[in-house]
Amino acid sequence: DTAVSQTPKYLVTQMGNDKSIKCEQNLGHDTMYWYKQDSKKFLKIMFSYNNKELIINETVPNRFSPKSPDKAHLNLHINSLELGDSAVYFCASSARPGAGGELFFGEGSRLTVL
Amino acid sequence: AQSVTQPDIHITVSEGASLELRCNYSYGATPYLFWYVQSPGQGLQLLLKYFSGDTLVQGIKGFEAEFKRSQSSFNLRKPSVHWSDAAEYFCAVGALNNNDMRFGAGTRLTVKP
Numbered sequence: 001d002t003a004v005s006q007t008p009k010y011l012v013t014q015m016g017n018d019k020s021i022k023c024e025q026n027l028g029h030d031t032m033y034w035y036k037q038d039s040k041k042f043l044k045i046m047f048s049y050n051n052k053e054l055i056i057n058e059t060v061p062n063r064f065s066p067k068s069p070d071k072a073h074l075n076l077h078i079n080s081l082e083l084g085d086s087a088v089y090f091c092a093s094s095a096r097p098g099a100g101g102e103l104f105f106g107e108g109s110r111l112t113v114l
Numbered sequence: 115a116q117s118v119t120q121p122d123i124h125i126t127v128s129e130g131a132s133l134e135l136r137c138n139y140s141y142g143a144t145p146y147l148f149w150y151v152q153s154p155g156q157g158l159q160l161l162l163k164y165f166s167g168d169t170l171v172q173g174i175k176g177f178e179a180e181f182k183r184s185q186s187s188f189n190l191r192k193p194s195v196h197w198s199d200a201a202e203y204f205c206a207v208g209a210l211n212n213n214d215m216r217f218g219a220g221t222r223l224t225v226k227p
Contacts (some may be wrong), residue, residue, distance in 0.1 A: 004158055033154070033215075035217075044217075045215065056214055102148065102160050103148075103158070103215060108156075
């Protein structure tokens with residue numbers, strides 16, 4: 001039973017399109033995150049939600065919009081995709097907001113923009 | 115904000131040899147420190163963590179790490195590496211008062227037969 005699941009796992013699309021990635025966790029955690037991993041494996045936090053409330057919003061283009069319908073789900077919508085958006089996007093959750101708690105990661109969603 | 119440096123981008127060791135991966139952090143208060151491992155095509159998995167107490171922490175898969183406040187380091191060690199340990203390893207630092215976990219750039223481990 002997967003703890004943090006993301007869909008789709010692979011996404012290939014053209015520049016200018018809009019796409020969404022969904023994330024669900026069944027761990028009962030209050031906090032969820034989106035991380036972006038670039039081609040050099042560098043992991044950068046994008047957003048963090050605590051119980052459906054946006055906590056962290058790093059310097060990310062406003063083409064990226066997270067949505068948390070409930071605390072078990074955090075989706076990422078990307079408008080007007082650009083070549084530089086190609087990356088692996090990881091969803092994660094943690095049980096301990098504000099205390100540097102352990103992160104549980106999904107398997108990632110590899111986005112390729114052509 | 116906290117930050118992490120992993121000085122080694124790529125390390126190659128022979129199977130059965132010992133391993134040490136370096137991690138240095140920067141944070142003004144007590145850090146929460148983590149090591150994660152990422153196998154190809156997979157998400158990150160926690161190896162071990164340090165919050166407080168004993169500065170030598172044991173993790174899964176035979177890994178351990180030692181927190182040295184004076185050196186701002188949290189190096190990962192394993193006495194005998196197995197071929198299945200080949201992966202990308204990330205050091206991370208969290209803070210008590212925010213949700214922001216910062217990751218190092220990662221160290222890729224190659225294991226020679």
